[in-house]
Amino acid sequence: MTRSTAGERLAIDARELVKTYKGGVQAVRGVSLRIPEGTVFGLLGPNGAGKSTIVRMLTTLSSPTGGGASVAGFDIVRQQRQVRRAIGCVAQNSGVDVQATGRENLLLQGRVYGMRGAELDRRVDELLLRFGLGEVGKRFVKTYSGGMKRKLDVALGLVHAPRVLFLDEPTTGLDPEARSEMWEQIRELAWDQGLTILLTTHYLEEADQLARNLAIVDQGQIVTEGTPDELKAQLQGDAVTLELAGGTDTDTAKSVALEHDLLSDVAVDGLTLRGRSPDGAGAVPALLAALESAEVTVASVTVARPSLDDVYLRYTGRSFTAAEQAAAQATEEKK
Amino acid sequence: MTFLADTWYMTGRAFRAFLRQPMYVAFTLIQPMIWLLLFGQLFKSVTEIPGFGASNYETYLVPSIVVMSGFFGAGWGGMAILDDLTRGVLDRFLISPVSRSSLILGRLVVQVLSIVIQAIIILLFGAAVGASYHHLVLGVLVLMVATNLLATSIGALSYGLALLVRREESIIAASNFILLPLQFMSTGFMALVLMPHWMQDITRYNPVNWTLVAGRGALGASPDWGPIFENLGYLAVLMVICAWVSTRAFRSYQRSM
Numbered sequence: 001m002t003r004s005t006a007g008e009r010l011a012i013d014a015r016e017l018v019k020t021y022k023g024g025v026q027a028v029r030g031v032s033l034r035i036p037e038g039t040v041f042g043l044l045g046p047n048g049a050g051k052s053t054i055v056r057m058l059t060t061l062s063s064p065t066g067g068g069a070s071v072a073g074f075d076i077v078r079q080q081r082q083v084r085r086a087i088g089c090v091a092q093n094s095g096v097d098v099q100a101t102g103r104e105n106l107l108l109q110g111r112v113y114g115m116r117g118a119e120l121d122r123r124v125d126e127l128l129l130r131f132g133l134g135e136v137g138k139r140f141v142k143t144y145s146g147g148m149k150r151k152l153d154v155a156l157g158l159v160h161a162p163r164v165l166f167l168d169e170p171t172t173g174l175d176p177e178a179r180s181e182m183w184e185q186i187r188e189l190a191w192d193q194g195l196t197i198l199l200t201t202h203y204l205e206e207a208d209q210l211a212r213n214l215a216i217v218d219q220g221q222i223v224t225e226g227t228p229d230e231l232k233a234q235l236q237g238d239a240v241t242l243e244l245a246g247g248t249d250t251d252t253a254k255s256v257a258l259e260h261d262l263l264s265d266v267a268v269d270g271l272t273l274r275g276r277s278p279d280g281a282g283a284v285p286a287l288l289a290a291l292e293s294a295e296v297t298v299a300s301v302t303v304a305r306p307s308l309d310d311v312y313l314r315y316t317g318r319s320f321t322a323a324e325q326a327a328a329q330a331t332e333e334k335k
Numbered sequence: 336m337t338f339l340a341d342t343w344y345m346t347g348r349a350f351r352a353f354l355r356q357p358m359y360v361a362f363t364l365i366q367p368m369i370w371l372l373l374f375g376q377l378f379k380s381v382t383e384i385p386g387f388g389a390s391n392y393e394t395y396l397v398p399s400i401v402v403m404s405g406f407f408g409a410g411w412g413g414m415a416i417l418d419d420l421t422r423g424v425l426d427r428f429l430i431s432p433v434s435r436s437s438l439i440l441g442r443l444v445v446q447v448l449s450i451v452i453q454a455i456i457i458l459l460f461g462a463a464v465g466a467s468y469h470h471l472v473l474g475v476l477v478l479m480v481a482t483n484l485l486a487t488s489i490g491a492l493s494y495g496l497a498l499l500v501r502r503e504e505s506i507i508a509a510s511n512f513i514l515l516p517l518q519f520m521s522t523g524f525m526a527l528v529l530m531p532h533w534m535q536d537i538t539r540y541n542p543v544n545w546t547l548v549a550g551r552g553a554l555g556a557s558p559d560w561g562p563i564f565e566n567l568g569y570l571a572v573l574m575v576i577c578a579w580v581s582t583r584a585f586r587s588y589q590r591s592m
Binding site: 022062087091093094100104 | 341
């Protein structure tokens with residue numbers, strides 16, 4: 001197993017992974033990842049950024065057109081069998097067999113990994129209980145709710161006690177209640193069981209909540225990487241947003257804010273003025289006083305701690321929501 | 336050894352799924368009987384045409400219904416693979432260390448089972464409405480082997496098509512467009528000598544006709560074993576080619592991921 005510079009053992013070590021599809025579409029353009037054992041790593045990006053393609057390559061489902069990687073110490077191209085035994089994967093597209101019961105799904109999955117008899121029975125019961133599916137284990141999966149199906153998906157990925165777990169968009173399409181339940185389960189897996197988890201998500205909040213380290217992926221490349229706090233700290237300061245009263249001269253407001261060194265990165269959009277300040281709450285009184293003496297009327301002020309959305313905006317030049325919409329539109333057009 | 340175990344478990348999965356569609360099971364078993372009654376009545380008088388050869392149309396028709404039910408069912412086989420593919424079940428198995436060929440073989444084993452059960456019911460029902468069979472053991476065995484060779488070929492092509500085009504509509508269209516003409520351009524309903532000449536030429540290259548020559552021949556009063564084994568040989572070669580095409584399609588699916 002390869003080690004990081006800090007001497008930690010790496011569960012996933014990807015070097016310059018590239019995936020180019022027939023017709024020249026470059027889904028992944030040189031992605032390197034170093035994920036220490038026992039940590040949760042988040043890949044954050046809008047739909048179509050290449051996250052799922054990265055997961056497909058690391059789980060041996062798709063072979064890279066360039067670069068290489070080792071997962072749990074095994075090469076994803078030359079040692080596919082060993083990689084497959086060591087990993088569990090919960091794909092974005094749920095993989096449960098709806099014609100079978102939850103229990104049958106788990107039993108077959110265990111058998112495929114060579115588990116048999118009483119050992120397998122015990123493991124299946126344990127997983128059904130842990131995911132709150134004990135009561136419905138003997139029911140057909142087609143009668144399950146979306147949340148129950150997703151839990152069964154995760155249980156399927158865990159039957160053979162893998163060392164590395166891939167969770168591709170585990171909470172997409174779940175209602176808020178089912179989502180927070182799923183988060184609880186993921187935390188437990190990582191903290192109590194020391195599992196290495198690679199999580200992809202397009203929910204900023206999810207990455208913030210669960211991942212120790214994360215990378216932001218955009219158009220097949222990693223644009224920045226670090227802990228959620230590190231990434232937010234790079235933004236230096238809180239976002240201060242002023243809504244100005246109608247008829248106000250926004251240029252005056254902008255120059256007042258800059259002149260007194262009250263805000264940096266000032267931008268005006270209609271009657272909205274945005275800027276940054278190392279201490280937003282402390283800067284507001286002085287800012288309001290300066291604006292008042294310049295006869296600028298302020299309708300409202302908000303101060304926000306930097307979010308991952310801001311990080312995304314800074315590195316990709318577009319807001320997360322805009323990127324999502326663009327991706328959705330692209331898929332529409334393809335159809 | 337894991338290959339055998341995997342195939343066993345995948346067969347179990349496909350067989351359970353088959354049994355859990357009672358309507359589908361019912362149709363699989365009842366529809367052939369309806370064909371037998373319908374075609375038996377509709378074409379009854381062809382036996383009176385000079386040169387048709389057979390005197391009892393039911394006896395002539397039973398092998399044809401066995402073959403037709405078998406390969407039509409196989410043509411729809413791709414639908415189940417497509418369902419696994421769109422639901423993500425196929426990918427889940429491909430990420431696991433399961434033997435790749437067990438994913439296809441498990442389904443083919445269930446197809447063979449269902450064809451055998453179907454054939455027994457048709458043969459029994461046929462006997463009840465007046466068909467007669469000679470060389471019962473060997474004849475039925477040859478008919479079953481021939482039908483399964485053909486159905487496995489068609490099934491493998493249907494799986495391949497599902498993996499390549501990934502659309503239900505295409506499987507339905509291909510089934511109707513290819514399988515129906517194959518059935519009608521064979522000696523399924525009409526004796527060879529009474530067909531137009533151009534069609535007689537086509538039957539020689541029609542796998543459905545190979546199956547009928549072998550299966551019907553072996554059930555007949557005085558089997559001519561030479562052509563029977565010759566046609567079984569063609570069917571075996573066809574099956575190998577179709578299996579090869581199907582594995583190519585599987586690889587192409589994995590490459591497209």
